[in-house]
Amino acid sequence: MLKCREMTSGYIITLADPAQLPKLIQGKFLNGHHQARIAFVGRSNVGKSSLINCLMKERVARVSATPGKTRAIHFFLWKEADRIIADLPGYGFAKVAKEDKREWSKLLDSYFSADDHVELVMMLFDSRHGPTEADLEALDYFISKKKTVQVIMTKFDQLKTQSERHHRKQDVQKILAEYGIPPEHLYWVSTKDQKSLEWLRRPFL
Template sequence: MNLNNVSLTVSAVDMKQYPKTNFKEIAFAGRSNVGKSSLINKLLNRKSLARVSSKPGKTATINFYNIDNTMNFVDLPGYGYAKVSKAEKKKWADMIETYLNTREQLCQVILLVDSRHTPTENDITMLRYIRACCERAVVIATKCDKLSASQLNEHLSDIIKTLSLSGDDIIIPFSTVNGTGVEEFYAYIEEVLEIEV
């Protein structure tokens, strides 16, 4: 897979706009401002392919990123942003639910949580969706560079307990600052999803 050959294919608001490709898709879900866009940029070694905003709630579309005509990364709208209207929240929730329930190319949804905080009720709900459509739960704990090693271990234990992760589930500490977790992510892609990187 050539990471030099990546592009934003489409920003979709309904299923008619999804790419007409058969590539395997990995979707990233998480609350607003958890760092999905920054993570995608880091994984693809780009500075600004995925638009990063300091204001949460900015990703209001489902963004499909084509990677070397081999697979798609899919950035789902963030959830849990308090300053968005109920109508807007429902629109985003429906958008996410439609994608999760209808997209045959989807092979894994990855839940992003902030390593510094206990997962929210919204995170727990999203993980239930993930368990319904995927064989295992895969969780990326972002911003781990902001914690000491002992703090990180403590917080990871809290995340594992709160989300009831077990056996086949995977948790990857991740930092866009120092690159922690990038190798582990691609090892998972190769070993579990059998996509050559």
């Protein structure tokens, strides 16, 4: 078998069943890859998979036309950064049935309890209306789990005027300060703006 560093970036494995997790993590987790994990979390349609593709500069994660489609955890090797990226299922999509929501929480909770190699949680909020109540609930969860959180405001291109951008930035900074997230852990990005993506990539390279 090839060593991790010799392998190319790309898809590794998908986990849908929490029962698989402890065994996979303790044993031959992720086909022998042991790099630190970066977990991408956020509500459905916020842009997790799109951002992962941009960071890795490869179309590895499926961008969904239908929100709420990703119901499993997809793992990718980001070779350039020597990290593993976990693309987690989105939460808070109204059309998702209650039973599905329970499944979602179970899967996430099992994952974060089982995997102690999560270096960073990237919490994605929509620049236009995040953080919503569900976003803040999720943020609270990761803070209670003592995870290092970086907040990414997605789809910044959708804020059209300078004044709108300025006010949103002020509002979000204020809310996040209450959660102990400093401005330097807050990024405003757009998949259409290379510069914003480079800012995000740089610390990992």
